[in-house]
Amino acid sequence: MKKDTKVFNLIRKEKQRQMHGIELIASENFVSDQVLKAMGSVMTNKYAEGYPGKRYYGGCQIVDQTEEIAIARACELFNATYANVQPHSGAQANMAVMLACLKPGDTFMGLDLAHGGHLSHGSPVNSSGILYNPVAYQVSPETGRVDYDNMEKVALEKKPKLIIAGASAYSRDWDYKRMREVADKVGAILMADVSHPSGLIARGILNDPLDYCHIITTTTHKTLRGPRGGMILMRDDFENPWGLTTPKGEVKMMSALLNSAVFPGVQGGPLEHVIASKAVAFGEALSDEYFEYILQVKKNATVMAKAFTDRGYNIISGGTDNHLMLIDLRSKFPEVTGRMVENTLVQADITVNKNMVPFDSRSPFQTSGLRIGTPAITTRGLKEEHMEPIVEMIDDVISHIDDSAKLTAVREKVNEMMSEFPLFAW
Numbered sequence: 001m002k003k004d005t006k007v008f009n010l011i012r013k014e015k016q017r018q019m020h021g022i023e024l025i026a027s028e029n030f031v032s033d034q035v036l037k038a039m040g041s042v043m044t045n046k047y048a049e050g051y052p053g054k055r056y057y058g059g060c061q062i063v064d065q066t067e068e069i070a071i072a073r074a075c076e077l078f079n080a081t082y083a084n085v086q087p088h089s090g091a092q093a094n095m096a097v098m099l100a101c102l103k104p105g106d107t108f109m110g111l112d113l114a115h116g117g118h119l120s121h122g123s124p125v126n127s128s129g130i131l132y133n134p135v136a137y138q139v140s141p142e143t144g145r146v147d148y149d150n151m152e153k154v155a156l157e158k159k160p161k162l163i164i165a166g167a168s169a170y171s172r173d174w175d176y177k178r179m180r181e182v183a184d185k186v187g188a189i190l191m192a193d194v195s196h197p198s199g200l201i202a203r204g205i206l207n208d209p210l211d212y213c214h215i216i217t218t219t220t221h222k223t224l225r226g227p228r229g230g231m232i233l234m235r236d237d238f239e240n241p242w243g244l245t246t247p248k249g250e251v252k253m254m255s256a257l258l259n260s261a262v263f264p265g266v267q268g269g270p271l272e273h274v275i276a277s278k279a280v281a282f283g284e285a286l287s288d289e290y291f292e293y294i295l296q297v298k299k300n301a302t303v304m305a306k307a308f309t310d311r312g313y314n315i316i317s318g319g320t321d322n323h324l325m326l327i328d329l330r331s332k333f334p335e336v337t338g339r340m341v342e343n344t345l346v347q348a349d350i351t352v353n354k355n356m357v358p359f360d361s362r363s364p365f366q367t368s369g370l371r372i373g374t375p376a377i378t379t380r381g382l383k384e385e386h387m388e389p390i391v392e393m394i395d396d397v398i399s400h401i402d403d404s405a406k407l408t409a410v411r412e413k414v415n416e417m418m419s420e421f422p423l424f425a426w
Helices: 005-020 033-039 061-078 090-101 127-131 148-158 176-186 198-202 254-266 272-285 288-310 338-347 375-379 384-399 404-419
Strands: 082-084 107-111 133-137 162-165 189-193 215-219 230-234 324-328 353-355 369-373
Touching: 005 404, 033 272, 061 082, 061 198, 061 230, 061 272, 082 254, 090 127, 090 162, 090 189, 090 215, 090 230, 090 254, 107 148, 133 148, 148 176, 162 176, 176 189, 198 288, 230 254, 272 288, 288 324, 288 375, 288 384, 338 353, 338 369, 338 384, 338 404, 384 404
Parallel strands: 107 133, 107 162, 162 189, 189 215
Antiparallel strands: 082 230, 215 230, 324 369, 353 369
């Protein structure tokens, strides 16, 4: 068959873009060669609706084994007893939990999207906000940290059946114990969406949500450094005290409810090539090498946040406990929007994303902030000493946002720096 040069030329160009630039999007990372090879393997040819040992198709004896390895490694990594590795994304993992735990119109509570929450935690344009009744808790305007008193007040007033701990743009650790106390007061299920900090949690660097949360969800491609996908975990299975039932009205253990919510609830056949790739990534995450990596991610973020602060930028909450930071540009450049900075930095081969900040005065399409993270640059081998030069280049671009000559000079510096940290073995 004739090679599709049009598509493969674009793949080659994307590879070059990744190699030459500085990747600072907090939700992106670079997988290892073996994770990439597993994902691009013949496992993609196999249809495997159902679960290991209970498939709707024949010939699944081998993909059953890879999925069982992924489950076992995920449980070991998070000290869990249950894992569903089939969700195609974190959003679909969240959708499955809601399907298992809520009925249409039920109230649940998550962090306000404008305060760092996630689309799938109640946005009106997402299924979570369309099918259910979301209410929100917020961060404190004084500290930029989650306001647990506000959370409790909202919970006592609105009586949510599900409470979500987790965010997409929040740089601090979570008080899961306090959240469980709130959940218990109103009889709610407590779920943590740890899609961003899951790698730090898995290796004991941040608080463990499974000590207090009934269920956790996560993506596998951010700090876990695996393929794009999602996962659901529990430490202990339980016969749910909330009287939750399957669509047929059956009361079952929580694991059975979650499994049926994933398939056939929100998905059909699992992506067995991605599940094989997840298994490889989980094996890597259990290694000493990965532990050193994820420690370095946190160190780099701490140093980078300080470098921004030293240059007059306002880091929401005053710093970071994890891999990311949320920057309010208004403290130094009140007339510059996040969108302007994102688009200009791309021209200098530096990739970030615009982001709303708490109590933002601008729209989600413009924003007053930037979200920046260190997982991808740490994978490439950058250490603390490289953070200040990166911040200096970013500040240089923002300070000369209309200066094309400055952009060219910074891009050359970026390309020179990243040439010292090769990305791909192939």
